[in-house]
Amino acid sequence: MKKVFSLSFALLLMVSVVLAGCSSEESSSSSGDGKKVKIVAAHNQTSPDNPYQTGLLKFKEVAESESNGNIEVEVHAGTIGTEESELVEKLKLGAADVVLVSPGFMTQTGIKEVDLLALPYLFDSYEHWEKVVDGEIGEEMAKLVNEKSNNDFKIVGYWSAGVRHYYGKKPLNSIDDMKGLTYRTQTSGVLADYWKEVGAIPTSIAWGELYQALQQNVVDSSENSYPYFVQQNHHKTNNGKYISETGHDYTTRFLLVNGKKFDSYSKEQQEAILKAADASVQAEREALYAQEDEYKEKAMAEGAEVNEIDRAPFIKLAEPLQEKAAKDMEAEELLKKIKEMK
Template sequence: MKKSLAAFMGVMVTASMVLAGCGDEASSGDGIKIVAAHNQTSPENPYQDGLLKFKEVAEEESDGAIEVEVHAGTIGTEESELVEKLKLGGADVVLVSPGFMTATGIDEVDLLALPYLFDSYEHWESVVDGEVGEELASIINEKSNNDFKIIGYWSAGVRHYYGKKPIESIDDLSGMSIRTQTSGVVADYWKSLGAVPSSVAWGELYQALQQNVVDSSENSYPYFVQQNHHQTPNGKYTTETAHDYTTRLLLVNGNKYDAMTDEQKEILMQAAEASVETEREAVFAQEEEYKQIALDDGAEINEIDRQPFIDIADPMNEAAAKDMGVEELLQKINDLK
């Protein structure tokens, strides 16, 4: 993983230097402040670990000339808020999901949200740290007019179903409301399984599960267990569907990046690479840790034959990739399995 990640970051640094050559650079002695934010409020969240590592490396390597202010859900608990703040200059580095990039007109990035696109963490890393990750980064930067620049791919774990009853077969999802995206390929997939996608803000989901507003949700262990969703009546049963090895995009405001000196850019990318490694390691460790916490708290977990779910996803993924104009990228991803 570290070899492919280092190669990806090296390409990003080189490309960034070339693209930024005509930008207005700050003088080498100038200090800068970077506002970095994610939408999770838990202090034990892997996102927080990653951004704190970003802060540590940036400040140490710059001898304090780069100051990083980390916000954990304090300037936005919805990713749409963070994207807007990044565009308008209220934040300089944010963490968001591919789905929220599509709302800005960059449909291609929704490729990473396709269900059952990845079959292991190793497969996921070979994709995002390789040629596909580089191509998507270029697309995002170009189509956003430099508002968004990817400086790293983070993980949000492996997402599973959890709800008021376990899933033994696809038929068990018929008519069940599930908190997930309500538009796009993710919503279409859950609809094809018979479920009813429902929009509930993350900060309101515990109450929604507790009060029977929604029947179920889907997420990875570190995220839903930290929020005690497994202790609600409609979150007690987890079925390990593993339908999404989740990608999160670490973005910097491209215009602010271009105004930095070459030295500041290099430090920023060093900090980004360190944050990627730290965040992923935290996610991998917390997957098992929080699964065990859920079991200790009385949650019930079952496995399921995933092949029927995959068989439904594959043709939908091919159609979605065609609509996005990324058929070649989908083929590259499949070739890496």
């Protein structure tokens, strides 16, 4: 019995060693220096043709290839939240790992300086916008966000959501035509203050409910860039068919990760994520720039009426508001630098 037991034990030990070796090889080949991680990347747009989707799919492609399989990316297009506030909350709680948000929603976390990038008529071209976000100011803003959020949020890229214009139940021929119009836009902060000065009535309606609100006269008008509102067919509603090119915002969107979670990844995984972020920035911007013209033409072909408008009165009204907002944010130097880069 002793011999049988000894032989059985020896065989069992040999099998255990072999299995342990196989397991070690398998773990090494699949995870490299760090364990394999799954990243949930999300944006709030539901259209598969949206530039956000193009950008996050590029992020997925590069992160997975650069990490040699140590990173798996799951992309969600509006499926875990169609409101940016939901996505910010999920990022903080760990239910999402990469999200797209606007400066306005970041101010709700107590980082007031980021709202500087959302001031009306701050930028006058994509070239100006790119110089700002891709240079020292973009780096300074990213540092501010990381420090003031206690590393909850880390900016890894700046995306655009296009140039925003008015669209509504009537065309704008002058700034006075906005007086008394209910206008779906931000209802608090600098943007709301600006549109109140113009004479409009800022109104809060969820993005997913806006088509119906325009169709049923709940709101007179709204504002966004061509790829976004045309993909949602807002231009086909009675209160969305007249588009006046106010060009009031060259929009900034933050590609965010949770800083604490990012720090927990291996060095190789971190490098892969940063490379993926850089690639996603270029892919998203290229898609957006191409779609600006494409969706403008589509809107007109489908019955929308587009007109240009003298922007000078809008810009003149915005300038003192910009100065006051920058002072309130303690970001006067940043505003000065941005204006000097025009």
